[in-house]
Amino acid sequence: MDAQTGSTPLSPPPGCPMHQQPQQPTPLYGDDFAIDPYGTYDRLREHGPTAPVELAPGVDATLVIQHEAALRVLQNPALFVRDSRRWRALNEGRVPLDSPVLPMMYYRPNCLFSDGAEHLRLRKAVTDSLAKLNTSRLTRDVERIADYLIDQFSERGSADLLREYAKLLPMLLFNQLFGCPADIGDRMTRGIAGIFDGDDAVRANEELTAALLELVALKRRSPGEDVTTWLVQHHAGLTDEELKDQLVTMMAAGIEPQSSLICSAILLLLDGKTAAGHGRGAGMLVEEALDTVLWNNPPLANYATHFPVQDILLDNVTLHAGDPVVISFAAANADPSLTDARLTLSKGAHLAFGAGPHSCPAKSPARVIALTAIERILNALPDLTLAVPAEKLEWRPGPFHRAMLSMPVHFSPVPARRLPARTTAPQARPAEPGTPAPTGRAEPQRKQKGWWSSFLDVFRV
Structure with missing residues (x-):
């Protein structure tokens, strides 16, 4: 427990891999990603179920690449919401207003x-x-x-x-x-x-x-x-x-x-x-x-942008309130942990159409x-x-x-x-x-x- 706040610290103990240098965001735009997205997902997977990415210049997000973690976000509307008016970086003026990804992410009454x-x-x-x-x-x-x-x-x-x-x-x-x-x-x-x-x-x-x-x-x-x-x-x-x-x-x-x-x-x-x-x-x-x-x-490889309503610990990674969390349907479907499970899963168990509400x-x-x-x-x-x-x-x-x-x-x-x-x-x-x-x-x-x-x-x- 923290002596001053009485709360459990989110930081890991010394020696934990999480004490390594913060991972730099991986760009999900440009020809390199378009040519070999699954190679990118495999490299990101080495760091855990989520990874920091850059959707476009100046637009950061967390990409969920593990199937089970994706379901935990998609099926938990109390903690992860879709209303992008909560987008902290956009509200603080840190997102370029001419960004090509903005039309797919800003709020509409739908x-x-x-x-x-x-x-x-x-x-x-x-x-x-x-x-x-x-x-x-x-x-x-x-x-x-x-x-x-x-x-x-x-x-x-x-x-x-x-x-x-x-x-x-x-x-x-x-x-x-x-x-x-x-x-x-x-x-x-x-x-x-x-x-x-x-x-x-x-x-x-x-x-x-x-x-x-x-x-x-x-x-x-x-x-x-x-x-x-x-x-x-x-x-x-x-x-x-x-x-x-x-x-x-x-x-x-x-x-x-x-x-x-x-x-x-x-x-x-x-x-x-x-x-x-x-x-x-x-x-x-x-x-x-x-x-x-x-x-x-x-076809829709990465989307379903969610925004945590509070700071949330997801598999030892802190997702901060108001920061976009994007689901990689493509990476989650290719999760190596599903290699055996996919033999028994129904043909419609993929996440291509999303999940949850x-x-x-x-x-x-x-x-x-x-x-x-x-x-x-x-x-x-x-x-x-x-x-x-x-x-x-x-x-x-x-x-x-x-x-x-x-x-x-x-x-x-x-x-x-x-x-x-x-x-x-x-x-x-x-x-x-x-x-x-x-x-x-x-x-x-x-x-x-x-x-x-x-x-x-x-x-x-």
């Missing part, structure tokens, strides 16, 4: 950054709305969008599967699920793409926010059979600002990670080296590929979307192959995601099954990835169609 009764209210509105989705209808929607996108490149015999398929499919699907008319949907697609691609994140965020608020106002006036209407009508009584931020959260969680899940599973099916050492001859099913990716290469509420729809999208393109292009060796594929730098920069593929050209009848594919623009280059005479006075309005011209949904 279920991701709330706790307690407020979290339950907001999450209930989301889960009840998602529960109204019909699986058969969702599958049909994915199939129609997949066929439309495949038609845009099937006759070429080559494509960038990320930018021309996996990234666009969830964007268009959310326009469908949210009940977007053509103009609002085009603006949403541009805004989302601009935020993810980083062309002009501020402008893109403003465009997305304006489009979503307009959509909310529209659904208040003219309800439909869509997720936006169900949120608007929910008994939780969400304000327009809350509605907008629930929709933003659903898109952020459902577009970027979904596109990475689709690409990583296809990569595994085409290359197969991380599974059986050879390609599709191994006979791996799409469901198996999805489970393997979620265990071994989760903030676990992903859309696990089932996410699997349906990915499964349908992958099966659709493999059936349409049965001899699909990588255009470059798998080890030559580039991965996008960043602390949170595990995402490719591109995924070039080859295949035998196939006639388009349902080309647009009233319009050509939308013209290329920086904010809409994978769009074909413009052809023909320019029409400067005519407003360019986006992907969503072009899709609506074909299907009139």
Whole structure:
């Protein structure tokens, strides 16, 4: 006991390894981490279940890399909260306001950054709305969008599967699920793409926010059979600002990670080296590929930022109140202590969808979307192959995601099954990835169609 305070000291006794020099934060950004994140996790693991990291220049955090320790944080909302208004360094002005990680960490009035009764209210509105989705209808929607996108490149015999398929499919699907008319949907697609691609994140965020608020106002006036209407009508009584931020959260969680899940599973099916050492001859099913990716290469590798409400000792490491604690789903899934346990754990025991009160509420729809999208393109292009060796594929730098920069593929050209009848594919623009280059005479006075309005011209949904 401390003679003056009467409390038990947190410092270890002399000779303990904890008396070693404080470990320097490891950067989780840049090409080195993007190329070999699991090598970084292994090095961090040598120091224990947690490690100090730098998410971006000037943004420090503690990364939880052990499976059991991750569950202790995720399942203890009384001690670890999600409300980033507690972020001590940000409140003290020690976090650069132009930091690239700030949009993923600062507070929004949604279920991701709330706790307690407020979290339950907001999450209930989301889960009840998602529960109204019909699986058969969702599958049909994915199939129609997949066929439309495949038609845009099937006759070429080559494509960038990320930018021309996996990234666009969830964007268009959310326009469908949210009940977007053509103009609002085009603006949403541009805004989302601009935020993810980083062309002009501020402008893109403003465009997305304006489009979503307009959509909310529209659904208040003219309800439909869509997720936006169900949120608007929910008994939780969400304000327009809350509605907008629930929709933003659903898109952020459902577009970027979904596109990475689709690409990583296809990569595994085409290359197969991380599974059986050879390609599709191994006979791996799409469901198996999805489970393997979620265990071994989760698209959202590090996130679920928590903030201790007080100084907490976690396995002999002091986590200070208000300092961000980030869960490494990727490292926790690869925890060596699970080597034997994983043989008996269920296929869904991975942490790719989180755990505890903030676990992903859309696990089932996410699997349906990915499964349908992958099966659709493999059936349409049965001899699909990588255009470059798998080890030559580039991965996008960043602390949170595990995402490719591109995924070039080859295949035998196939006639388009349902080309647009009233319009050509939308013209290329920086904010809409994978769009074909413009052809023909320019029409400067005519407003360019986006992907969503072009899709609506074909299907009139």
